[in-house]
Amino acid sequence: MFGLGDKNSSNSLVMNTAHPDSLLDKGAQDVIGKPISRIDGPLKVSGHAAYAAEYGLANVAYGFLVGSTVGKGKITELHAEVAREVPGVIDVVVDYKTFLRNSQQGGEKKAPTQGVENVDYVGEPVAIVIAETYEAARDAAERVRLAVEYQEQEGRYSFNAYREEAKKPPYNNIPSHYDQGDVEKALAEAPVTLDRTYTTPSQNSAAMEPHASIASWDDDGRLTLYASLQMLSSDRQQLADALGLKLDKVRLVARYVGGGFGSKLGIAPESVAAAIAAKKLGRPVKVVMARQQVFEATVRRSNTEQRIRLGANADGTLTAIAHETICSNLPGEGYFEPAGQSTHFMYGGKNRLITHDLVELDWMLSGSMRAPGEAVGMLALETAMDELAETLGMDPIELRRRNDPDKDPEKNVPYSSRMLTQCMDKGAELFGWSERREALGDRRGDWFHGIGMAGAGRSNILMKSAAKVTVDGQGHAIVETDMTDIGTGTYTILAQIAAEMLGLPIEDVTVHLGDTDAPPGAGSGGSWGATSSGSSVYLACEALQKQIADKMGVEVGAMTLKDGRVIAENRSVPLAELVGDGINATGQVAPGLQAKLTTQASYGAHFAEVAVNAITGETRVVRMLGVFAAGRILNEKTARSQCLGGMTFGIGAALTEEVVHDPRNGKVVNHDLAEYHVPVNADVPALEVHFLDERDVHANPIHAKGIGELGICGAGAAIANAINNAVGVRMRDYPLTLDKLLDQLPPV
CATH class of the missing domain: 3.30.365.10 (Aldehyde oxidase/xanthine dehydrogenase, molybdopterin binding domain)
Incomplete structure (x- = not known):
């Protein structure tokens, strides 16, 4: 069923060393990075895509x-x-x-x-x-x-009633507790300190x-x-x-x-x-x-209570950072919401404490939801950084810049690539950050306007992944893997990689996904889908290039693949003619030592302007801008869509989304889209997304990093910080609904 032709070869790579040279930079087809529309789009809009x-x-x-x-x-x-x-x-x-x-x-x-x-x-x-x-x-x-x-x-139906019984969860892929240095001593000696608690609700x-x-x-x-x-x-x-x-x-x-x-x-x-x-x-x-x-x-994102304590010198340099989270799950479950995940590597500070404790409740199961950990963790961390900047009388971007470390502050290894400061600086330039006023300083009729920003960071992960690529007798390529496309553009991205590597127009590449009869892919999760499955397609095509070169009688580096032809030594031969009945190859990638020798993450910066009604307390997002660095951008259009979606998630987390549990029996009260308020058109302004040019040679052979979940990280915090800038009110209980703001508004 899967694959054509008799000749089969394989190409495997374990990322033990950096991969400085990528064949995607040597392709002649020029489709990588281009904003190509989704090849599955016509099927979806015409109703022919079978769900x-x-x-x-x-x-x-x-x-x-x-x-x-x-x-x-x-x-x-x-x-x-x-x-x-x-x-x-x-x-x-x-x-x-x-x-x-x-x-x-x-x-x-x-x-x-x-x-x-x-x-x-x-x-x-x-x-x-x-x-x-x-x-x-x-x-x-x-x-x-x-x-x-x-x-x-x-039953146990109240988080607050049982929070004192929170306990350390069992090990579940990532450690729940990390302690470095002496946080308590550092906080006691710090000239400037911050101690704040932030809460986030269950989400769906x-x-x-x-x-x-x-x-x-x-x-x-x-x-x-x-x-x-x-x-x-x-x-x-x-x-x-x-x-x-x-x-x-x-x-x-x-x-x-x-x-x-x-x-x-x-x-x-x-x-x-x-x-x-x-x-x-x-x-x-x-x-x-x-x-x-x-x-x-099914599954909910756990509610969280997050206590963040920061200690800093008068110049803003962090000396201590503590991020302590309490979350919830069913009895006997090991999963916890890893809210401190990005805190491990986001900012410097020698003394560090990051913990997660679990309250057992008879609520429905909690588990992973987009950017598990960072999405809610950065609502707290990035708001706390804004509060510290306010305490110091310092620009929030400058505070983050001064705490942008050269090495991972915990592992003492280099970052594979890191452009957090560049993202903030570019965003500030594009958004007009220099025009930011003091709180209550920009009132337009009944609306106070304010702007805020927040950093974004999301770990990059490479997963074991395999794919088979066939070139048939007509010179068409077929990509096969059980990788899924959950609306992220996987069909298109994998087609672009194969087209670039094999010198084919993208319409001559067919992608088959979502069937376990095909080679096992990484799956869609953790922002590793495009990079992991993309790398396996890359490796399969690299093996095919060698087969093609052998048939052409030249070295791989001596030939050019473009528009379905093989060009070398003053010869131009149709690819279909060279492959005969067809050739195929399987590529497989797996994580290796690079994941330990470097800290890998994607970074960004969010900027938001809000308008807060002086009478009702209603908050409206006026505009948002995000600048992101995530290695090679494989498709500018699909990548932008992912960031737009993440930023929209951030609006929801900041202002509207909350699963409500009945305190009598734990039942989800607002169990439909009428009562669980995701952002709709009227809530979402025109969002602006920009990417910085970057390559990460330590991440994978295609030099890309995860982007699907980066857009949500920090987005809601930028809105919270903008509300504070608008009306001088700091809210720490998400979502930031008007009832929590109304009695704190300045006199009309």
Whole structure:
């Protein structure tokens, strides 16, 4: 199915050393970095791109999840018979237990436990109703939901009530506690100190496409799941674990994903439920979550309480920095919101304390949401830096400039590349920072105007990734990997890399994504997708270049690939003629010593102007500008879109977004897009994005760094700082809604 031709070669790279020379700089096709429109765009706008719920399998039955109505307890009776009163109902399946057992919604690591018994949060799936139509399944599921009997138990539903019981979480990929020097002594001796606490609420990814799965079993016992997922390689393993299957008995397909923002990093309830129901019925089963179920039974970003203490000399040089976070999750979960993640490397200071403690609550699972850690952590850190600058009587940019370190202040290793100060300086120039006035100094009618800024930083990560590239007998290239495109432009970026490396017009490159029958890619998450999968495509094409050169009888460096022709030694030969029946190669990249020998991150600076109503306290964002440095920009248009999206997330985090939990049972009260307020058109002004020219030779062979989550980091803090500049009021409890500002406004 995947790949053409008999000749196969491979090319693997472990990033143990820097990779100073990139073949992308030597290509003649000139498509890298260009603002090429998404090649999948026409399919999407015409409705021809098949999302998870849109695969046309025959004889499909429809499933609807039944969620619990209590926050903590045991099921004593589940009256499945009430569902059968609805015409078209086929079955009620209850023979699976909760499987939300790790930070990315993974499997139980064993075959499903038979029968739900314990309930850990309101909305937890306890059954699935299967019917001939979606409407019948939904109707019957509601009847079952109301008919379940529980023995309720006392639950933990208040963060403030249990915050004193916060404890150190188990190790989960990153350390929760870091201590360097003597922070307490340094703070006691510092001429200038700051001690502030910032709070952020639970948040929801609110992706446009709800979670959905269609499960179908072959006669040989192989499961194919069409699903909305971000990381197919790991999701495949999770699903195999949850169902007690061997890995080769599971195939996942997710060719188009309508957003995820972390909520689809792992399998969610509908995936396992659909698979078990389909197995029992002997026919395909489709399960699409209602929007309310997405809010109640997938994953939330944890709420946080963050205490930041800063110590500085009179010239603004930091001597101490402490960032202590308390967050929440279900009992037994190891995931914590790593709010101090960017604090490790963002600014200097010899004495450092970064901690994360966890409160166990009977709220729905918390896990990764766009820029997990930095998104909310920099709301606190960058606001604190602004407050310190205010205390010092210093320009906020100058304070950050004076604390821009030459080396990682904790690891004592060089940065792979770092242009934070350059981003701030360029942003200040473009935004008109020099015209900034004192608080209350710019009133226009009933509106106070103010401007603020914040730094941005997001770790860069390279993940193991593989891709196969084929050049067929017509001279067309086919790229194959199970990497996903969640709206980020992966199809287009991988096509550009292959086109540049092989000298083909981009319309002569076809990209196949989102199928685990293809080589395993990095998946979409952690801002590593484009760089990791892109590097594997690069390496496959590098191997193909060698094959092409051999067929041409020249060295690779002696030939030019352009417009589908191979040019060398005064010869110009069509690529199709050289490859015959076709050639292919597989490329694989993996992280290596460079990840330890250097600190890798992308950087940026946000600038915002807000207008605050002097009477109502309403805040409107007037304009925003972001300047970013993220290595090589592979596609200027898709990269800009990612930053625009991140900045929009920042507006939401600053002003509107908050998951509200009922203090009586932990239920998500505002569980739809009517009541969970994501920014809409009227909330978002014209946003401006600029990129600085940069290459990172330590990151990967294509010299690019992650950008998908960089745009949200610090964006909300720039708005908070602008509000303070407008009206002289510092708010530290996000979102910064008008009710928190109203009684602090200056007299009219």
